[in-house]
Amino acid sequence: MKKNIVFMFSGQGSQYYHMGKELYCKNAVFRRWMSTLDDIVYKNVGLSITDEIYNKTKSKADNFDHLLYTHPAIFMVEYSLARVLIESGIEPDYVLGASLGEFTSAAVAGIISVEETIECLLKQAKLIESCCELGSMIAIIHNPELYYQVQEISLNSDLAAINYFSHFVISGNSKKLLKIEEYLINRNITFQTIPVRYGFHSSNIDSIENEYIKKIHKIFFKKPGIPIISSLLSGNAIEFSPKYFWDIARQPIYFEKTILKFEKIGQFNYIDLGPSGTLANFVKKILNKDSLSQIYDVLTPFGQDIKKFEKIKERMF
Structure with missing residues (x-):
C-alpha cells in the first residue's frame, strides 16, 4: 500500500552557516528559489x-543567531x-510544521504567498x-x-516543546535559565543550549504580541491546498488568523x-526538509517498533545533500 508523504519543517535552532550549500551549488531549482526569495x-x-x-x-561551528537573518x-x-x-x-x-516551520507549511500549502x-x-x-x-532556550534530555x-x-522558565518521551525544551530569561543549568549539572541531567538569542515560546516575547498581530492583520489567509498538520494544535489546522501565526x-x-x-491514521513517508534533520530524529524516537512508516532527511550539518535527495527520489517512485 502506498504511503502518504508528509513534508516536515523545523524552526529556530535548526539553522547553521552553509546549510544546503551542496544543493545551492549543484541543484538549479534550489538555487533559483533561494535567489528568488x-x-x-x-x-x-x-x-x-x-x-x-x-x-x-564563516564556518558551520560559528554562531548563526542574528534573528533578522x-x-x-x-x-x-x-x-x-x-x-x-515538488x-x-x-x-x-x-x-507538518514545528514553530517557525509552520510558516513554511503555510506557504507550501498556499495559505499565504511567499512574499507575505x-x-x-x-x-x-x-x-x-x-x-x-x-x-535562552534549553533542550533537556x-x-x-x-x-x-x-x-x-x-x-524559572516556560515549557517550549515536548519533542518525545525523553526530550523537552524550556525557554525564558537567560539569567533564570543559568540557574536551571546549574541544577541540571548538579544532578547529571544532560541538556543542550539551543543557538538562539531570544526566548521563543515564553513570556519573554509577550510584549510584542499586540503590535505583531496588528502588523499582519491585513493578510488574507486562503484555504490550504494541502492538509496542514500543526504541532501547535497537535492535529489538522483548518482556520488561520494573525493570532494563529502569533501562537x-x-x-x-x-x-x-x-x-x-x-x-x-495510517502509514507515512516522513520527509524532514529542515536544515538539520532534527524532526526526522524526533520521529525515529517516537514511532513504535511495529510502525511501517518511513523517515527521511535531506539536509544535515554533515552534508551529503545530493545523495540523500537522490535516495528519496528512488524510494518515492
Missing part, C-alpha cells in the same frame, strides 16, 4: 540572506528544498530584536514530567503528541 528579502530590508548563509569567512534563512532553505522535491514529482499529501510569509517573518524578527530582552515535578525549572511562536509545541495522533 533572497530578492524578496532584499527589497524589504536591504539584506542578502544567501550572502550571509554562504559567507566564506535566521528567520528568513530557515524559511528560504525549507521552502526552496520543498520546491526541489518539481521533481514528489508532492506532499500533508505538511517573508513579510511576516521579517516583522516578527524586527519587533523581537527591538522590543524583547535577550533570552529527560522525561518531560521533570518540568512539572521540579519547581526550580517550572518557576506558533509563543505557545508550546507538542511534537510527540502530534506524531502519535497522526500515526493512528
Whole structure:
C-alpha cells in the first residue's frame, strides 16, 4: 500500500552557516528559489540572506543567531528544498510544521504567498530584536514530567516543546535559565543550549504580541491546498488568523503528541526538509517498533545533500 508523504519543517535552532550549500551549488531549482526569495528579502530590508548563509569567512561551528537573518534563512532553505522535491514529482499529501516551520507549511500549502510569509517573518524578527530582552532556550534530555515535578525549572522558565518521551525544551530569561543549568549539572541531567538569542515560546516575547498581530492583520489567509498538520494544535489546522501565526511562536509545541495522533491514521513517508534533520530524529524516537512508516532527511550539518535527495527520489517512485 502506498504511503502518504508528509513534508516536515523545523524552526529556530535548526539553522547553521552553509546549510544546503551542496544543493545551492549543484541543484538549479534550489538555487533559483533561494535567489528568488533572497530578492524578496532584499527589497524589504536591504539584506542578502544567501550572502550571509554562504559567507566564506564563516564556518558551520560559528554562531548563526542574528534573528533578522535566521528567520528568513530557515524559511528560504525549507521552502526552496520543498520546491526541489515538488518539481521533481514528489508532492506532499500533508505538511507538518514545528514553530517557525509552520510558516513554511503555510506557504507550501498556499495559505499565504511567499512574499507575505517573508513579510511576516521579517516583522516578527524586527519587533523581537527591538522590543524583547535577550533570552535562552534549553533542550533537556529527560522525561518531560521533570518540568512539572521540579519547581526550580517550572518557576524559572516556560515549557517550549515536548519533542518525545525523553526530550523537552524550556525557554525564558537567560539569567533564570543559568540557574536551571546549574541544577541540571548538579544532578547529571544532560541538556543542550539551543543557538538562539531570544526566548521563543515564553513570556519573554509577550510584549510584542499586540503590535505583531496588528502588523499582519491585513493578510488574507486562503484555504490550504494541502492538509496542514500543526504541532501547535497537535492535529489538522483548518482556520488561520494573525493570532494563529502569533501562537506558533509563543505557545508550546507538542511534537510527540502530534506524531502519535497522526500515526493512528495510517502509514507515512516522513520527509524532514529542515536544515538539520532534527524532526526526522524526533520521529525515529517516537514511532513504535511495529510502525511501517518511513523517515527521511535531506539536509544535515554533515552534508551529503545530493545523495540523500537522490535516495528519496528512488524510494518515492
